[in-house]
Amino acid sequence: GENVEQHPSTLSVQEGDSAVIKCTYSDSASNYFPWYKQELGKRPQLIIDIRSNVGEKKDQRIAVTLNKTAKHFSLHITETQPEDSAVYFCAARDWAGSYQLTFGKGTKLSVIP
């Protein structure tokens, strides 16, 4: 089955700096990669996703890049703000087959004002 590794497990950045979180996956059939943000005590919220037919997707301060050859994808947050502090999870899924998500272990991002 699919295995998703996520690094780092914790990340502290100064407000205004960029943050990068990286994930690798094992199953070459996976072709959908969402990112979820989970604030303390709240639900995981989908913040951005990417499908394998594109290499990069941006939404304001958030971007995701995908390298299918290397089987890794990354979340980039620019101009970080204190409200970006949360746990971020990457996930992978075979878009056309099984719909279950396989998650990484999460990255706790702290943005220091």
Next chain:
Amino acid sequence: EPEVTQTPSHQVTQMGQEVILRCVPISNHLYFYWYRQILGQKVEFLVSFYNNEISEKSEIFDDQFSVERPDGSNFTLKIRSTKLEDSAMYFCASQERGPYEQYFGPGTRLTVT
């Protein structure tokens, strides 16, 4: 904006007791899921449900677990005889149709004593 809801938010039960966790998926969604997250660990897939039957389940989802959609709105997870290791946050998720995004509920924290 419609959201997945779950009740209760926290359930405490004694080992060996049965629990039922309830979810109300987003109304026009057709695919339903249960995931769990043991404290400090990754989110893990339990089961997916479509067209009134289980479409996939993980190794975690053994005979102690069952799911049901008793009416047009609720989706339940039953644990027949709880064990200490069932203590976790249980998330329900729903998806509108095939290859679409999954949206998560706020979770039920299950504590087995």
